[in-house]
Amino acid sequence: MSEDDDEYGAYQALAGDDDDHRWAFGTGFTDPLQGVDTTVPPGVDGPSLATYCLMLGDDALIYSHRLQQWATRAPELEEETALANVALDLLGQARMLLARAGRADGSGRDEDELAFLRGEAEFRNVRLVERPDADFAELAGRLLVFSTWRLALLGALAASRDPVLAAIAAKSVKELTYHRDYAAQWVVRLGDGTDVSHARITAGLAAVWPLVDELFTPHPIELGLAGTAADVRALRGEFDTVLDAVLAAATLDRPQAVPLAGLGGRTGRDGLHTENLGYVLAEMQSVARAHPGATW
């Protein structure tokens, strides 16, 4: 289709009031935390709240990094942008949650300090997010599992007693709804596609399934924050309903897998990780550690 001579004018029409018409910037950007009271609510234990924010923030941070690793490796340019968008949404959630953690524990650490200067055992993410993806099918399967779980989790947190957590959750729910839809469509396409794609998504879901039970096993910190934190045990019903519907449309069976064991009852939420996390941190933190305090 031939391009209109007036393409520049078309972009101006999209750009709105902004005086800078060099790019088709949108308008009406908002700050999700504007006007939200950031003091820790009375009756909520600050250090516990901080640890809980680290858990949710680390989930988003580490998974965002794994998704970023698909940049330049995705099968189609359009999918690459889609995955980068998902990664950026999660990075935004991580920034707000880590910043909340640094304020709630009274240390005043900012999100960069918490992301780049903590060791492996200090990360509180679930082990599902550390894994590298074997292929695009495993990526789709894992993204479906993660976004379905996290959407249910942050949906519950929209009613949290901590107004900052509630505001972050309200913003994130919209993002996660799209992530889940994107992943679900791909799982259906692959499962109900060719013999090859069916076999790949079957293998991908089987690979991540041992890490699913950990998502619904509450940590003592979460149980101690009733009303502020969500009870992950209550999310399993929604998760199963969504997964069953997607798997049925994809002509896939629910994987059967033995949950990945912890060590002495400790799992990702306690700082116990698989060997995969070390590689993520090495890549993610090396520049920040080599040039402390550098800005650009």
Place this chain on the structure above:
Amino acid sequence: MNGTAGVRSDWPLFEVFLRSKRGLNHVHVGSLHAADPQMALHHARDLYTRRNEGVSIWVVPATEITASSPDEKDPFFAPSGDKVYRHPTFYEIPDDVPHM
């Protein structure tokens, strides 16, 4: 589900139209590849609304668009070039008539 019979190695082209928050009409912004219309909507959202540009998306298979040819430019468009009387410039537009 079946084997790989009839599988295409490339995805068809879709044209993307966006309407901005204050825009009245959908505007052509570009094109993309997708396997089906639903995927095309997702791709359009991911490629063309990342900077908060739009509130509504149309995607159309490029093969479904019938376009005028550059060769027909003169017979198509030149005849209207000297008919200035078709523009409503000879009377006052009332203040409360928008979008003229």
